[in-house]
Amino acid sequence: MTGETLLALLVCLPFLGSLAAAALLRTNSRVLAARMSGVVALAGLVMTAFLYPAVKRGPVRFEVEWLPQLGLDFTLRMDGLAWLFTMLITGIGLLVVVYARYYMSEEDPVPRFFSFLLAFMGSMLGIVLSGNIILLSVFWELTSIFSFLLISYWHHNAAARDGARMALTVTGIGGFCLLAGLLILGHIAGSYDLDAVLAAGDRIRAHPLYLTALVLILIGALTKSAQVPFHFWLPNAMAAPTPVSAYLHSATMVKAGVFLLVRLWPALSGTYEWFMLVGIAGISTLLLGAYFAMFQQDLKGLLAYSTISHLGLITTLLSLGSPVAAVAAIFHMMNHATFKCSLFMAAGIIDHETGTRDMRRLSGLLRYLPATGILAMVASAAMAGVPLLNGFISKEMFFAEAVETHADSFLDRILPYVATLAGAFSVAYSLRFIHVVFFGPPPVDLPKPEPHEPPRWMRFPVEFLVLACLVVGIIPGMSIGPFLHTAVVSVLGDRTPEYSLAVWHGINTPLIMSTIALVGGIALYAVLKDYLARCDDGPPLFRHLRGQRIFERVLVTVSWKWARWLESRLGTRNLQPQLRLVATAGLLAGVVPLYISGFSPRPPAFGEVDPVFAAIWLVGSVCAVGAAYQAKYHRLAALVLLGGAGISTCITFVWLSAPDLAITQLLVEIVTTVLILLGLRWLPKRSEKVDNSVALAARGRRFRDFLLAVGCGIGMFVFAYAIMKQPVPDAIASYFLERAYSEGGGRNVVNVILVDFRGFDTMGEICVLGIVALTVFALLRRFRPAPDSIEKPEQQLIQNAFDAERPERSAGDTVRDYLLVPSVIMQWMFPVVITFAVYIFMRGHDLPGGGFAAGITMAIAFLLQYLAGGVRWAEDRLRVLPLRWMGTGLLLAVATGVGAWLLGYPFLTSHARYVDLPLIGKAPVASALLFDLGVFSLVVGATVLILIALAHQSIRTHRVRAIEASKAEEA
Amino acid sequence: MTPLDHAAGLPAWAAILVSVFLIIGAGLTVIGTIGFVRLPTFYERIHAPTLGTSWGTGGIVMASMIFFTVLATRPVVHEILIGIFVTVTTPVTLMLLARAALHRDRAEGNPDVPSEPPVPPSAAVQAEKA
Amino acid sequence: MEFVLALAIGIMTGSGVWLILRPRTYQVIIGLSLMSYAVNLFIFGVGGVKSNAAPLLGEGVDIAALADPVPQSLVLTAIVIGFATTALFLVVLLAARGLTGTDHVDGREQPK
Amino acid sequence: MLPYPLLSLSLVVMWLALNGFTLGQLILGSIVSVFASWGMAALRPSKPRIRKWHLLPKLLGIVLYDIVRSNIAVVSLLFGGGGHKRRSDFITVPLDLKDPTGLAILAVIVTSTPGTAWLEYNSLSSTVLIHVFDLVEEAEWQDLIKNRYEKLLMEIFT
Amino acid sequence: MSHTILFWSVTIAQFLLAAAMGLAVFRMFRGPRAQDRVLALDTLYVNSMLLLMVFGIRSGEVVYFEASLVIGMLGFVATVALAKFLMRGEVIE
Amino acid sequence: MNGWMQHLIVAPILIPLVAGAFLLFFDERQRVLKAMVSVLSCLALAAVAITLLRFSGAEAGFQGVYLLGNWPAPFGIVLVVDRLSALMLVLASVLSIPALVFSLARWHAAGPHFHTLFQLLMMGLNGAFLTGDLFNLFVFFEVMLAASYGLLMHGSGSMRVKAGLHYIAVNLVAALCFLIGVSTIYGSVGTLNMADLALRIGELDPDRRMLLEAGASVLGVAFLIKAGMWPLNFWLPGAYSAATAPVAGVFAIMSKVGVYVILRLSLLVFGEGESAGHGLNVLLYGGMATILFGTIGVLASQALGRLASYSVLVSSGTLLAVLGLGNGEVTAGALFYLVSSTLTISAFFMLIELVERGQDAGASVLAVTMEAYGDADEEEPETEVGVTMPATIAVLGTCFAAIGILLSGLPPLSGFVAKFVMLSGMIGAGVQSGGTIPAPVWWIVALMILSGLAALISMTRAGIRTFWASMEGTVPRVLVMEMAPVLVLLALTLMLAVKAGPAMAYMEETVRALQHPAGYIEAVSGARRAGEAAATTTAGEGD
Ligand code: NA
């Protein structure tokens, strides 16, 4: 197996393992999931080890094209640094799996846990192995997602949920910024390939967008590594199960940020901006983290703040821009991982055995947990920087670098003091951890009263890590030395400095600083000891300044309260403002381009006004304005006036040479009027007296609407006039006129356009009508009248009462007499209108008319019978099956169109010819007529369906009432 | 635009006849609507438009028939259909509308309209038997 | 001719816009109808207006003098679609009235 | 096949009036009229029985004449003529005609004639309420309707 | 000659009918009762029909005839519905 | 592609039409038959669409122009299949199948004629994508809208009808704008054919050009309403969240139709010449405002349905703003984003229904209020033993998480790739052009990041509330038939992410073709009528 495939397998294996573990979700195989995870981690470790010889020679690359045109490829690349981190991730991963196998409760659904853990491991490996910076950001985000899932593993606990969400939000913000930063970086470098980016360092640092990219990338890195001011999520993430804390929040994920800084160190570092930004973040984190750690009462809280502080240390080192500092940074990342992970595990054991992590309740555990206690002590000592442990060496390197001058700024000047002070804090909290937990009197009322040593294999990981601390601390050059060197060379290349990992460098400034820190730390603890035993959680000055609370409050305020306020301000759920906006937009869209381009309307020529035509529109305008005026209180009047405007429109169509339009408009108007009347019955009564419009605001609104209406009116007027005065360029019109007869076989050009040239439009149009009819039908099937319209109309009540109170009359006499004579005439009109419909249909192709007009006419014939006799009478006699008409119509239209295929022509190609018929002579037969028949059929069906559906509502409520009445009688 | 160029060849007698019918028809119609506007009560007003629907329409139908018949030199009679339909349908609307008005007036207790007609005794007796 | 027609279009648009901005569903449907009249006339008008030049072919008809048939066919389609949507809107407003008890466009009487 | 021959015939005539007379149109019109009269048959209207065909033209003549006359009368009334103060009022006319078609024709006649309007038919009392534009003598109008129109109609129908 | 006579008579007739339409709309706007408005609409329909017929004479084309016929034959349907609405409070029972 | 194959171009319109019409002959009791016909139709649509996509992508000499009625362009109506329309066809049909299958579990029985309306919606969508004629576009818009009205109110109920009323009212006014726009364009150019319009726009005199631009702007308003640009989009959250789940699932593509048309016309008609770039600024700033508004809405939404609806707005806004930049590479990214976000949102709407089935309505409101004011949840006892999730919840939760990941643009699904390709294009253009990135680009980048973040915050908030906080909720009864569609859609997003390379290659080729409309114009104006000898067809034919 080659190195490349090993590399790919290394990244994929954890994900496959994750899926496999997820598949175990339904089973009870807890142990199986743990074993499988262990095998995966072990396999990763072994593979990594095998890769070392190749990596030592130079980076191993694995490439698969993903989005090559944009430079995003699935490139994996293992160099020394990546190798070191891979070892860390897989190695500690293995230990954590072993630990978790015993840590997690018997009842826990652990397959889920291991599934997430393995996926996280894969993502983390992805980060360190990415050879493409965008791919890196992909894995970066994946670690955020899986850490969210891991922290919230016990999601029934509010703390876990909140902690998880905060971690995700903070690192998510960082991730988005990181992506943007990396994009800029990639474009400056001309490639997203890591090697190319690292090689383009000079160009990057000189680019005007350098600072932008730097800031964005730093936000990503600093949030992930919990640096001030983004540190607050980490302590809250401690709600996670301890293995998660040990793995993610000490050894791996929080290292991703500093890892990235190391990774991009050759490309980004060395500038003043870098020094200041990274330095300030690092130094403040170093100090504040250590300070906060001293005052924690929760074991994991202490470790969390300690982690923050140590990450600050690493960041500070990286800020310095000196190669030796970079070496120290890499080295300290490893060291911190080992001792902090072991400490978390130890804390987990303590928690597991005693049931609490509160240092105020813990005491004297050494007698119960001697082995764990000793291990914790060694690890703590490493954390405190005690000689002969790994933490000491890297800390010495840090102190050495702290006294060097790098950019000659105030940071340089304060750094030695800060470093020493932080060192002292670190000693103090380490000491406190050991002293409080393991020494002193035996604990009283622990949740679990009899603590004892954990199972053998649960302690094993701690033992192993502590051993590593010792080995590295005592013989650094023989243990980690070569591997560290490979890593350092991979980062620094030919800038690799001379450095020494020796334990003893003689008495020098760093050693003096260490001594001061050690002594100062012990003294500090001695002073604070009693206070700490009693005080509340958190440092004195900042106790109430809890990052979590602030974050939650800010988040709720911004993302919820402000958002809701803004949503209601910037949007609306009411219709009127929406239509107002649409009207305004339409007006502006028409006017602004004309205004910008300097359009000047032509002056009107009054000479050509036909006075009769003007009179017609005087009538029409009065009707339109009258309808607008009356529509609120006098609905019927408005409807009648609307009819007046419609009639004027009709006359206009005739006047201006559009007889087809006139006929269609008239027929449509008749049906529309009846439709609206059918609906009017269900609207609430409205009387003018309840006018509440005197309010000033309402008047203001009306005035605004009035202005808008006038504006739209004037706009349309000007626009219409301008365009009517502009003769249409004859691009297509004459084509239709020329060929309607010769090729379309009809003299009515409009009809030929409708059924032939643009028959496809007509097909769509009848579909619209059909759809609407179906929708109307569906809606009315569920129609439920408002309570105040269920009762019969007042007129009917009066007339029924009249019939009822006279002995000689029976119910319904009034209406029977009312319709007796008219219905006779209306019935006799039925065959007449049918004949007329056929007439309109037949002549359509040559003269005004056509399928649509005929269809509506036919529908009116039916409507008339419903008017004359009512629903029951009409349906007793006429069985109209509207859906059949509609379906037939649509299919007929399509079939006509498809028929052309048989002759090798496109859809809707028409064929017109004259046939000789006996007695009659030549008669035109056009396939378009068949199409028009389809239109006719659909229009009849749809119109009748709409009308009938509406008309049926009256008798439906009658039925409901009848049922109710009979029920009341029974009762 | 000069309308009626097509009518230049129309014989004078036809032109006069057409004109007379046109003026009569349009005149009756407009007189009807004047009455419609001026008359004081609804029941009086319903009489006015019937001028338009009877001989108002008749006049213009006649004018149109004569005009096109002479112009096309063959009988053009389809306008008669308009006359027939208007004559047949107008009473329907008037009847329905007037009866509706009657109801509304009665419901409001308007004293100017007659109440329901008295029932002859025979009918009352029959109803009681039933 | 054009002037009168344009003015008519303007007045009907204005009346329609005023109505669609009103709070009652009935006002809106009347407004929409008025607006669709206006728009139909507008479409019709863009072809240029000609009197007594219906696009009907016969012997001796001068094609160049005939009215543009394209806008006419567009208006026909628009009329049909307008008819359909008016019917639909009517039924929806009835259904809304039935379900909410009010004929206010927002389905409640006093919008805040 | 032809439930209403007179109707079918009228429809053919209407068809020809609309389309012009050709043999083709006659055939087409006949087909259409057959279908249309089937439509009418579906409505199951009360079938009118026309006994005396020859009286129809007479009725038509009378009505046309009356319409012309009352047109003139109403126009002169509207212009303040008529020589007396116009009084319009309602009258009730008892009718013997029961056939709905006959009643419909009577209603059409009364209403088409300017000056009279058919308002309300009461089937129980067999009376009709008529509004008269210029009511000089109530009995005169009753007589006009009963004897001039109803009698003729009774002869044609039943 | 014929042309002049016809021109004037057609023009006068159109004016008269347009005036009639105007009067009908006046009544429509004014009311006072719903029945007046409905009757005004019916009148407006008839007047428009006549106007279109006169327009047919003016243009010498028979193609506008159908529009008039539609009004003559079917215009009453809307009015019937309106009247029935006034009488019964609903159009189809 | 000749002979019978040629007719495939019209098939995406005819198949649903025939299916829909055929179903009218059966009454509602024959539900199984109706469902089968409907599903078959959608499968056929997908097959046709994929075939067309392959033709439009692969065959060099592909002339995807169909002369309806055999009338030559610009006189008759033409259908045009190019890469863009083929892509949209595939997207629509691919979306329709899951939505339809989802509906079969329950919703299709909630009212009459569901399947006919569904099929006709597909017809409208496909017609809008295929047509090369402005007025025909109006007709298909109306078909689509009419069907959407019916589907939106399918199942009736106060919420849907109220939302439907607003939706219809706004869209009716939009339709009027559409008509005014189209007729103004006809009045100033004299043609309705899009390719012909592009051809003639160069020769217009100034007055006509002004009118044309005004007409195009009014037309644009109609499309922007459809696309959901702020402040013309307030109808959308109400309508989309009120619709039943499968309906909202197909509605996901409806707002994209507006975007599609804007993209098509702006590059075809206003791509070159004097009117070039007309209205791009409106798209840019309007799009940005829309992202912002959508983001605010995503944060402010209590109900999941509204959250999803506002996500539609974010998606629309992003597309509009990015199109407003007028940068080809970014536009290709936008197409990728269009596909990705449509699939996501469709899946989301359907998932919401399943998720909310197990909840009582008041719970979500209460949870948010508690979060805003209460420290109440600190009272809960903490136990360090995990809770076993029922499998249904686990699957739902996983899907929910996947959608959250997609909406916020996190890896590994296609949402990330989409965001990456757009950002990369925008930033790249800035960096390469001398190092300064223009302010609008910064704003879009910032807004995109912000919107992703808002989605993240909102989705975690909602997800925690739904899946973790309230364990009292009963486990919803979810059928495989309902779960599978969501899973399929999500799998598609995964596939899209994995196959990002080929997918983006298609998008880039598409945009290249759009940026050089000459090919489109030539294809349309050079399309030959059937039965006409090739030699007789000349360029000037028909003039
Ligand atoms: Na009684």
Ligand code: NA
């Ligand atoms: Na009369």
